[in-house]
Amino acid sequence: MELAKNFQHTEAELKWYAHWEKSGYFKSEPDDRPPYTIVMPPPNVTGVLHMGHALNNSVQDILIRRAKMTGYNTCWVPGTDHASIATEAKVVGMLRDMGIDKKKLPRDEFLKYAWEWKEKYGGIILKQLEKLGCSLDWSRTNFTMDDAYYASVIRVFVDLHEKGLIYRGVKMINWDPKAKTALSDEEVMHKQTNSKLYYVRYKLDTGKDEYITVATVRPETILGDTAVCVHPEDERYAHLKGQYCFVPLINRRIPIIFDDYIDKEFGTGALKVTPAHDINDYNLGLKHGLPVIDTLNDDGTMSEAAQLYIGMDRFATRKKIVEDLKAAGNLVKEEDYSNQVGYSERTNEVIEPRLSMQWWCNMQELAKPALEAVMSDQIEFHPAKFKNTYRHWMGGIKDWCISRQLWWGQRIPAWYDSENGLYVAKTSEEAHEQYKITKPELAAKQPELRQDEDVLDTWFSSWLWPMEVFDWNRTPDNTDLKYYYPTSTLVTAPEIIFFWVARMIMAGYEYMGEKPFDKVYFTGIVRDKQGRKMSKSLGNSPDLLQMIEDSGADAVRFSVMISSPAGNDLLFDESQLEQGRNFINKMWNAMKLVKGWETRTVDGLEDSQVKFALDWMDARLAHVSQELAEMIKDFRLSEGLKTIYSLIWNDFCSWYLEWVKPGMEQPLSRNVYERTINIYEQLLQLLHPYMPFVTEEIYHLIKDRQAGDDLIVKQLPVYSTPDAVTLASGTKLQELITAVRDTRIKNQLKPKDTIKLWIDTTHHSFYEGAQDMLRRQVNAEQLGFIGKDGAQAPTTGMIALVVQTDKLYIEAAAATIDTTVQREQMQKDLEYFKGFIVSVSKKLDNEKFVANAKPDVIANERKKMADAQDKVKTLEESLAAM
RNA sequence: GGGAGCAUAGCUCAGCUGGUUCAGAGCAUCUGCCUUACAAGCAGAGGGUCCGCGGUUCGAACCCGUGUGCUCCCA
Numbered sequence: 001m002e003l004a005k006n007f008q009h010t011e012a013e014l015k016w017y018a019h020w021e022k023s024g025y026f027k028s029e030p031d032d033r034p035p036y037t038i039v040m041p042p043p044n045v046t047g048v049l050h051m052g053h054a055l056n057n058s059v060q061d062i063l064i065r066r067a068k069m070t071g072y073n074t075c076w077v078p079g080t081d082h083a084s085i086a087t088e089a090k091v092v093g094m095l096r097d098m099g100i101d102k103k104k105l106p107r108d109e110f111l112k113y114a115w116e117w118k119e120k121y122g123g124i125i126l127k128q129l130e131k132l133g134c135s136l137d138w139s140r141t142n143f144t145m146d147d148a149y150y151a152s153v154i155r156v157f158v159d160l161h162e163k164g165l166i167y168r169g170v171k172m173i174n175w176d177p178k179a180k181t182a183l184s185d186e187e188v189m190h191k192q193t194n195s196k197l198y199y200v201r202y203k204l205d206t207g208k209d210e211y212i213t214v215a216t217v218r219p220e221t222i223l224g225d226t227a228v229c230v231h232p233e234d235e236r237y238a239h240l241k242g243q244y245c246f247v248p249l250i251n252r253r254i255p256i257i258f259d260d261y262i263d264k265e266f267g268t269g270a271l272k273v274t275p276a277h278d279i280n281d282y283n284l285g286l287k288h289g290l291p292v293i294d295t296l297n298d299d300g301t302m303s304e305a306a307q308l309y310i311g312m313d314r315f316a317t318r319k320k321i322v323e324d325l326k327a328a329g330n331l332v333k334e335e336d337y338s339n340q341v342g343y344s345e346r347t348n349e350v351i352e353p354r355l356s357m358q359w360w361c362n363m364q365e366l367a368k369p370a371l372e373a374v375m376s377d378q379i380e381f382h383p384a385k386f387k388n389t390y391r392h393w394m395g396g397i398k399d400w401c402i403s404r405q406l407w408w409g410q411r412i413p414a415w416y417d418s419e420n421g422l423y424v425a426k427t428s429e430e431a432h433e434q435y436k437i438t439k440p441e442l443a444a445k446q447p448e449l450r451q452d453e454d455v456l457d458t459w460f461s462s463w464l465w466p467m468e469v470f471d472w473n474r475t476p477d478n479t480d481l482k483y484y485y486p487t488s489t490l491v492t493a494p495e496i497i498f499f500w501v502a503r504m505i506m507a508g509y510e511y512m513g514e515k516p517f518d519k520v521y522f523t524g525i526v527r528d529k530q531g532r533k534m535s536k537s538l539g540n541s542p543d544l545l546q547m548i549e550d551s552g553a554d555a556v557r558f559s560v561m562i563s564s565p566a567g568n569d570l571l572f573d574e575s576q577l578e579q580g581r582n583f584i585n586k587m588w589n590a591m592k593l594v595k596g597w598e599t600r601t602v603d604g605l606e607d608s609q610v611k612f613a614l615d616w617m618d619a620r621l622a623h624v625s626q627e628l629a630e631m632i633k634d635f636r637l638s639e640g641l642k643t644i645y646s647l648i649w650n651d652f653c654s655w656y657l658e659w660v661k662p663g664m665e666q667p668l669s670r671n672v673y674e675r676t677i678n679i680y681e682q683l684l685q686l687l688h689p690y691m692p693f694v695t696e697e698i699y700h701l702i703k704d705r706q707a708g709d710d711l712i713v714k715q716l717p718v719y720s721t722p723d724a725v726t727l728a729s730g731t732k733l734q735e736l737i738t739a740v741r742d743t744r745i746k747n748q749l750k751p752k753d754t755i756k757l758w759i760d761t762t763h764h765s766f767y768e769g770a771q772d773m774l775r776r777q778v779n780a781e782q783l784g785f786i787g788k789d790g791a792q793a794p795t796t797g798m799i800a801l802v803v804q805t806d807k808l809y810i811e812a813a814a815a816t817i818d819t820t821v822q823r824e825q826m827q828k829d830l831e832y833f834k835g836f837i838v839s840v841s842k843k844l845d846n847e848k849f850v851a852n853a854k855p856d857v858i859a860n861e862r863k864k865m866a867d868a869q870d871k872v873k874t875l876e877e878s879l880a881a882m
Numbered sequence: 883g884g885g886a887g888c889a890u891a892g893c894u895c896a897g898c899u900g901g902u903u904c905a906g907a908g909c910a911u912c913u914g915c916c917u918u919a920c921a922a923g924c925a926g927a928g929g930g931u932c933c934g935c936g937g938u939u940c941g942a943a944c945c946c947g948u949g950u951g952c953u954c955c956c957a
Contacts, residue, residue, distance in 0.1 A: 006922090190957080340957085388886055389955060396956085494954085525954090562908080563894065569953090571894065579909070582922045593919035639896070642908065657919085664918060738926080745926055751917065779917095832904065843901090848940040857901050864902065871903085 003595065003701070007588045009552030012697045017130060025068075025712050026135050028075035030483035036072035037487040038064060039466050039517075040136065041500070042144065044083035046090055046121050049128035049544050051526040051534050051560070052493065055570055058557045059523055059637060060491045061134045065689035066632055067488075068135075069716045075484055076135060077469045078126055079142035082118075084409040084458040085179050085346040091117050091408065107407055107453075114408050118145075128545060133553045133692045135712070142469045144461040145410070152473030153410045153461045154426055156511070161424045165362045166402070168414075168422070172279045173356045173401055174342060177300030177314075178349035181405040182358050184457060185398065186498050188342040188351050197337035198322060199268065200330050202228060205244040205253060212237070212245055212256065213332050215267025217339060218277075219325065220317040222247060223306040224295040225254060227273040229284060232258040234269050248330040249321070250307045257288050279353050296352060298405075314352070359403035359412060359454070363506070367397045370505040373515055379505065380519045382635045386494055393498050402457045409455030416450050417442060423449060463503035466490075466516035490517040493525065521635045524569035534572070542574065554691035555580035561641050561690055583645060584694050587684075590653050591698050593661075594676055597668050605669035612769035613659035614675055616730035619722035620651050621682055626719060628686060637690075644687050652683055655734060659773045677703055685714060732804060733770045739803045740778040740810065743822070747799055749812055754779055758798070760786040760807035800878045802826065805870045807878050823879065830875045833868045840865045 020026060028035075038060050043053060060076060068074045091114045092102045102110060122143075129136065142149060160166040173182040198219045201211035212228055225247050230237040240256045247254055261284060262271055275285030276294040285292060295306035302309045302317055309317045325331040342351035371394040373379045374387060381387050403412060415423045415431040421439060425431040428451065436443045464472070470481040486508070492501060501520060508516035526534045534541040547556050558580030564570035607614075624647045631640040660676060662668040680702060684695040688711050699711040740757065749755065757780040761767065767774075767785070775783045784791045786809075799810040799822060840861055843849050850858060 185956095385887065392885060392956075497955095573894090573909095575909075576894095578922075582920095585922050586920065589920035589923085591919085596919070636896095639907095642896090646907080653920090654924085661919095742926060745914070751915065751925080836903065840903095843940075846940050849901095850940085852940060853901070860902065868903070 003592055007552075007584050007694055007697065009554065009584075009693065010549070013131070013133070013553055013693050016693050016696045017133065020135065020710070020712055021138070023708070023710065025710070026076075026137050027139055028073055028137050030479050031073055033071060033073040035075060035484050035488070036064070036067035037075045037077070037484040038489055038491065039077045039469055039487055040079060041490075041492045041496075042079040042081040042142070042462065042465065043125045044086050045080040045118055045123065045125075045143065046083065046087050047080075047125045049125055049132070050541055051544060051570075051572060053125070053129070054132060054544055054556065055523050055526055055560050055564060056491055056493065057129055057132060057134050058560050059521065060489075061132070061557075061692075062561070062637055062689040063489055063491070063632075064135055065692060065712065068713065069685065069688070071715065074135075075137055075140070077140045077142065078129070078134075078136040078138060079465075079469060080123060080126065080144070081458060081462055082143065082145040082409060084404055084406050084455060085176075085181065087114065087118070088406045088408040089179060089347060110407050131545065131548050131553060132557070135692075140469065142465075144458070144465075148471065148474055149461065149464075149468055150410055151426075152464055152468045153456065154413045155473055156464060156507070157410075157413055157456065157460070158424055158426050160361060165365065166359060167362070168357065168359050170355055170357045171360070171399075171401075172282045172353055173358055174344075175296075175298070175352045175354040175356065176344040176347055176349050177296075177298065177352060178347040179344065179406070180298050182356055182401055182403060183344060183346075183351065184401045184459075187345045189345050190340040190342055192338060193341040195337050195339050195341070196334050197267065198325075198334045199332035200248060200272075200325055201332050202245040202248060202272075202330070204240070205246060212240065212270050213268045214270045214272040216272055217337060218318070219321050220302070220309075220314055221274040221277045221295065222272060222321065222325075223250060223302070223308060224274045224276050224293040225252070225272045226275060226285065226290040226293060227254050227257045227288065229257045229259050229262055229271045229273050230269060231262040231264045232260055234262075234264050236269060248325055248328060257284075257290075259284060259287070276355055277353055282353075282355065292355060294355060296354065300349075300352065358401050359414075359456075361400040361402050361460075363397045363400055366506040366510055367394050367502075369509040370394065370502060373505060373509070379515050379517065382519060382521045386497060386520075386522055389494075390497060390502065394502060400457075402460050403452075403454040404457055405453070406455050409458065410461060412452040412454050412456060414452040416452070418446055459499050459503060462500055463507040464511075466504055466508065467512055472511070485512060486515050487517045488519065490520045491523060492520065494522040495525070497522070524564055526570045526572055528572060542572070547574075547577065551577045551581055552584070552693070554584055554694045558583060558641070558691060561638055562645075564638050580691075583649070584691070586649055586653060587694060587698060590648075590657060590680070591702055593657060594673075594680060595702060597662065597673055597676075600662065600665075600667050601670045601673045602667040603670045605667060605671075607669040607672045609772040610660045610672055612729070612733075613656055613773060614672065615726050616733075617651065617656045617679055619726040620647065620730065621679060622719035622722040623727060624651075625682075625686060625716075626721070641690050644683070644690070648683050648687065652679070655730070658777065682717065684711060685716060688712065729766055729770065732766065733774060736770075736774055736803050736806075736808075737777045739801055740774075740780075740808065743799055743801050743810060744778070744812075746822070747810075747812070751779065753812060754781040756780060756782040756784070756811040758784050758786055758791065758809040758811065760809075763806065764788075798881075800826075800881055802829070802871075802874050802878050805867075805874045807874055807881075809881075826875055826879050830872060830879070833872050833875070837865060837868050837872065840868065 040060060041056065064074045064076045091110070094117060095102055095105070095113060126141065157166060174185065174188045176183050195217045197215050197217055199213050199215050200219060200222065201213040204210040204212060214228060216222070228245055230240065237256070241258070243256050244253050245256060246252065257273070261280070262269065273281045273284050273290060275282045275290050275292045277296065284290070293305050295303055296314065297303045300314045301311050302314070304310055309320060312320065322331065322334070343349065344351055371391065374381060374390055381390065413424060413426060413431075415425070415428065415435070417435060417439060419442065421435070423431040423434045425434060428449070431449055432447070435449055466487050467481065467485060470484055471478055472481055475481075490501065504516045508514060528534055528540040544556070555577050559576035560570065560572070562579065563572060563576055624643060628640050628643055631637070631643065656679070660672055681699060684699050688695040692712065696711045699705070744755070755778070757775070757778065759767065764785070771783055774780070786792065799812070801808050801810070801822065844861055844865065
């Protein structure tokens with residue numbers, strides 16, 4: 001078969017993905033093997049693949065593929081999240097483009113459009129994950145608005161309501177005037193913003209021309225003021241006890257109250273109190289019995305209660321009221337001010353704190369076992385630093401606002417009668433039953449109940465994900481749930497530790513009586529080269545699908561994984577794609593080289609010359625394989641990839657293949673060929689989880705395979721601990737080769753110039769195995785040992801060098817021998833080692849050191865000393881000979 | 883305002899319980915090579931005040947204190 005010049009990624013990706021899927025390698029059913037389960041963090045149903053997904057899902061695929069090779073029954077469950085706010089916003093936008101106003105649509109008609117949208121655009125992202133090579137069990141795909149899933153969300157709502165944990169109440173919430181819905185605290189992002197601090201004076205009700213000045217960044221809320229507050233110990237205002245003042249422009253008479261909540265140093269030390277529009281003011285209002293005047297409509301315009309600017313947007317009002325205050329003589333001054341402003345996570349709109357009737361979930365009791373599980377490492381967090389964040393949040397956990405004023409989502413299963421009587425039930429029928437029993441007379445007259453208009457927070461469905469994807473609600477005793485739950489590892493971003501991770505743990509303990517996963521691995525945030533978070537608004541997020549098309553999924557996975565150290569952010573730079581592509585090319589060429597030997601193999605050919613190389617490579621493989629297992633266990637995936645990269649490029653290609661390479665047109669022993677193929681296979685296997693396509697392709701090209709012999713399911717061999725002497729011998733040979741090459745260059749020897757190499761050593765057995773490779777790699781026509789077969793130490797015209805404690809002499813006809821550089825180098829080495837001996841001697845002569853240090857440390861120092869002395873001796877002799 | 887974390891080569895990071903022969907890797911850089919798998923390559927090299935200061939210790943990149951700078955989370 002003619003081999004392509006390069007790896008053709010597009011064809012290979014289509015071919016192998018289809019093959020894996022057709023062969024059922026992605027599918028999982030419970031069996032005798034231990035399970036390894038991951039539930040994918042469901043992306044938004046309308047989302048498209050971005051760098052964050054690429055990182056997150058590459059990590060999961062690596063863990064899954066690796067587990068598959070080590071005897072586990074792996075199950076990776078895909079799915080999507082209905083993403084209430086995000087999706088509804090998109091549908092509303094689409095309707096607007098069609099000239100349809102959501103407000104004018106009945107609920108069910110809007111939902112029809114929403115489902116149409118979902119059918120059309122939903123799940124694109126799952127298709128895109130195939131492109132990345134994700135080995136997902138597609139037969140288990142879930143969606144958080146599927147009927148079964150919907151039912152489980154409703155069940156949990158009803159259950160928590162029965163337990164008294166879910167209740168309805170008026171509280172200060174975060175209002176998003178664009179999406180026109182309440183948000184949970186977690187959905188609000190605080191951003192440092194440049195604002196203005198306005199100083200506004202309020203006339204006192206003393207009949208005189210006296211004022212009190214307050215400072216505010218939100219002057220439009222003045223219209224909702226119901227008090228001015230000062231610190232009880234603030235002498236400036238002590239005389240105002242029991243006094244009143246007037247709200248500017250509307251002249252409402254409001255009291256001056258005293259509370260030590262006030263920061264005397266801030267502004268003027270006097271605070272305007274607007275209980276309807278600030279959480280702290282609200283609490284003050286509660287304490288002091290102040291009225292609440294809500295001056296905002298749900299779209300962020302001023303309400304009738306504001307008296308002025310009715311219907312005008314809040315920010316326009318802010319400008320206007322400043323002008324009016326100035327005109328009225330109430331504006332004292334304004335100054336620049338930087339403060340934190342809350343923005344909606346989804347719509348990026350400035351949040352308005354607002355009093356509102358919402359549904360709440362009390363988290364206190366649910367949080368207890370969830371906190372304990374993480375603190376005691378029953379659930380391991382990687383990196384562990386996130387335990388602190390988690391504890392901090394869980395310790396101060398507040399009630400969760402779970403209702404959203406939206407239509408796309410699970411509708412709250414609560415019904416009201418005309419007297420506002422409340423019935424919470426799984427179905428309308430059940431609610432009506434309750435109604436008839438509770439209020440038979442009313443029900444006889446008015447049989448219809450009105451269902452709550454709101455839907456539940458998206459996260460109120462996502463928190464059931466690890467159990468509900470295995471059909472917990474309908475069949476809680478099913479074999480899948482028993483086998484796969486608790487799942488093995490959750491891979492997610494630290495940003496959603498509260499939104500999602502913490503709540504899944506709570507739901508897991510509450511409903512399964514068991515944690516949802518053993519381990520959580522938090523990936524970093526994807527940033528660009530300059531360290532900026534990748535985002536649509538910055539436009540710094542590369543087009544992932546284009547990258548896959550251009551460079552291939554393997555190169556993309558390589559570039560993402562090579563630069564994401566455990567627990568740190570990923571700084572993505574497209575140059576890493578090139579590194580990935582080069583690596584693929586390197587492997588491809590190595591395959592071509594090895595394949596090229598096939599026709600030149602001969603049975604029973606003496607291969608003692610390269611036995612050294614084979615043994616060493618086997619030892620390296622065993623050694624690195626063990627290291628890699630540790631790294632993957634600790635989620636040091638980036639380090640793992642670097643390690644395999646180096647094993648393949650340096651150890652295998654640069655050293656091993658060069659060592660066993662037969663000469664031009666020379667035959668090769670069958671045994672060496674087979675072992676080389678075998679080694680290459682194992683390297684591919686180690687790399688496969690990271691770069692699945694190219695490895696599978698080469699695995700099949702390098703040798704004919706029977707049906708079903710695919711790399712993805714090939715089990716990793718068990719390696720025995722490698723022999724340290726074998727490993728050290730390889731290192732020594734490398735050192736020798738490098739040293740001789742370096743010396744050649746320093747003496748202007750061209751690569752083609754041959755040399756004679758004389759070695760003065762006591763380690764003859766080492767050279768017996770290695771000499772052939774040494775000779776070829778340094779282009780020596782002859783290699784001799786001093787003291788053997790009458791060989792003499794050279795006296796003149798030689799270049800001397802020292803490797804470890806062996807003395808080497810290069811004899812070269814072509815050399816313009818300049819020993820000065822060489823001597824200087826040796827002299828420097830000599831001085832260093834002499835200095836080193838002094839410092840080690842000091843240590844060993846120090847009684848405190850000898851008394852305190854561990855015995856093996858002392859033994860090691862003694863060895864260092866002896867080695868250094870040997871080295872000094874060798875160097876001195878070589879110098880003398882020059 | 884409260885909390886967490888980080889600072890090691892030009893860049894991105896390793897460096898485990900304080901103790902290995904000038905502190906390691908990749909990328910980048912420099913030099914020489916189109917050597918019959920690979921120039922998307924080969925060979926070789928250079929590059930560090932381990933953020934500053936103080937302390938503990940026989941011994942500190944590592945532990946403690948402090949200062950500076952940066953990042954993230956929460957209010």
